[in-house]
Amino acid sequence: GYFFIPGSSDTCLRISGYVRAYFAYQGRNQNNSSGQIDSAATSTINPVIVNAGGVLGAAGIVANVPGVTAVGTNTTNNLNLVSYGNYGAVGNDIALQAAAGGNAAATARLNSLGPNYVLFANAETSDQYVSGIRALLRFDARTKTEWGVLRSFFEFAAATSNAARNGTGVQVRFGFVQFGPITAGVTESFFNTTASNLFLSAFGDQVRRVPTLAYTASLGNGVSVTLAADDSSIAFAALPIGSTTTGLLINSGNWVRRAVQLPDAVGNIRVAQEWGNAQISGAVGQFRFANTACTAAFALGATCTSNKVGWAIATGVQINLPAIARGDTFLVRASYSEGALHYLGYVTTQSYFGNSNASxxxxxxxxxxxxxxxxxxxxxxxxxxxxGSYTRLGRNPGGAAFGASTVNLREAWQIAGQLFWTPVRGFDVGVELFYQDLSFNAFGGGALGNRIIGSVNDAGWGGFFRVQRTF
Incomplete structure (x- = not known):
């Protein structure tokens, strides 16, 4: 598919891409924006605790209700209320004021639930039916040199859907330069093993795409070793330095994230041969936090900064099975992490670094x-x-408990299947169905913070119909 660039005798170019139309439906108790629906597994509505620590009335709603930043206060929602719909335990669209006391009907209903009651918020925060298009364009230019192949690659993508009717801006999904063994730019992390073929990424699917600087040594016979420096700020998504909602802390108290100092160190050993491929990879990263309560009046001996190390390992094997049918493969992979949970793959937004408190x-x-x-x-x-995939998040090392009045993901599993018809080369028509189940642990208020007071379960299903032309 390459051709020489006109006017050049040594550089060839390949232009490729696809146009995809998709039509998706997702069950309730899920939150999935159009930007996620073709790139990551659906996330759930976070469960919440009401009447935390026995404090009855609307003032007992804890801070992880969307729009509420502290018990009994609301600084991010101008309407100053949180609405629970028919899918929550409160029921019948009762609007609960976040201010102390709330309205009489809401307060009476809350009081009847008793202390530390766990429920789901209104599930209909995004459309259940989503349809749209996605277009992608790739340019791959290569030149043979005495030091190896010089390659430049970049990929554009744009999309629109019923949830984002004006479409999205053009994104540069990939952009890197390779010169012999060196890779520099935005590409898949070398921590990733072979990706799943699913339209919707399963829990635990490694889909990290990061700015990286890497060196790959080929040892012959399909064996290679790669060392890389990945941009670690991706773990914080778009959250600013000093954010009190880092997305990486549970019961964060006065803790905020500090600026990134160092990239993550990533390495892998990979073998790719006729039978398939296998890889083992590892990553180590730095996580820095600051305690904003450290003022002149703060208690002597208090911890004001915390620099932590998170790490992860993964292994994966893909085996070709031509004895069953040409093109058949079987893939299995596993990963483990302490702190650097983003290397596990997609496990919802409650993939925090760990636990912290004001002390x-x-x-x-x-x-x-x-x-x-x-x-x-x-x-x-x-x-x-x-x-099929399964993810489990543990408590903190040493038996440390999560903070009081928190709800956090314990485990998630998912099964999905797809069937595609390709009547003409490069043209796919197919369907994909999935079912997922998540469990959350709830930790009680006050003195109950050291034990689980209950758990909640969220299950849902969805499906996709896709028409795609690849060129």
């Missing part, structure tokens, strides 16, 4: 994920995939 303690949370996938060709034109 100066920051501890890392552990977790692991496994994923298996079987791909089968019934005929050269009809193929299918079935994928």
């Amino acid at each position: 100066g303690t920051v501890t890392a949370r552990t977790g692991f994920a496994v994923l298996g996938e079987f791909n089968h060709f019934f005929t050269p034109a009809i193929r299918s995939s079935i994928v």
